[in-house]
Amino acid sequence: MREKAEKQGNHYNCPVEATMEVIGGKWKVIIIHHLLDGTKRFSELRRLIPQVTQRMLTSQLRELESDGAVHREVYPQVPPKVEYSLTKLGKTLEPVLLVMHDWGNNFIERS
Amino acid sequence: MREKAEKQGNHYNCPVEATMEVIGGKWKVIIIHHLLDGTKRFSELRRLIPQVTQRMLTSQLRELESDGAVHREVYPQVPPKVEYSLTKLGKTLEPVLLVMHDWGNNFIERS
DNA sequence: TTACATAGTATCCTTTTGTATACCATGGAT
């Protein structure tokens, strides 16, 4: 999905699918959830989401960054320090996650 | 994702992810979109979504059905007639799709 | 000079998801 849309120059047939592509990765909503709480270092996110591998965390963050939802700030230090935060656009995802959260809760209760 | 959650007895760590599992399939939101418009026969959905293969349309509909979002009504006729409609739960997805639709539109405009 | 911490890459593999294509069952119309 991502690949295809990107090759076609970010043209999506449907806005809902565009949203799905941005937040659809396995770890993205958890990442966004934690970033809504404030700026986090890479290592902090790893600690907050222990199940995610380093490779996955990196790739999900980079995709969010290239979609403009996340800002990546590299500090020229050793050992490295990289901070991730939500952009203005990224913050607008909060109501989206909220609605999905509420629907999901209702769904879980039923089953 | 689906498999795992189902084997664990539909226990989701996160409500947002539960929602993602329900509407996350490649064709589900389009299907739901059309069903929000009213009950549709299988062949109607095929015509409305020409890119989807029969197999995919069937499997996405069956997943939506087993999640309780879609109702499947089989009429004992030949040739067969099967109608799909949204359940009460399925209809509650409308506001979710709407928020995602709006966010997606805003996202597309920016890029 | 050696070890350490951080934030990564690289490689290989498995699982999941989706596609392509062919086939099937049925009862009524011709």
Place this chain on the structure above:
DNA sequence: ATCCATGGTATACAAAAGGATACTATGTAA
């Protein structure tokens, strides 16, 4: 008798997503 339409299944395959594991670069501190 046979052909048709509908709503599927079955099988094989391709691609995408994700996971496991090992490796790397670098300035600083001991």
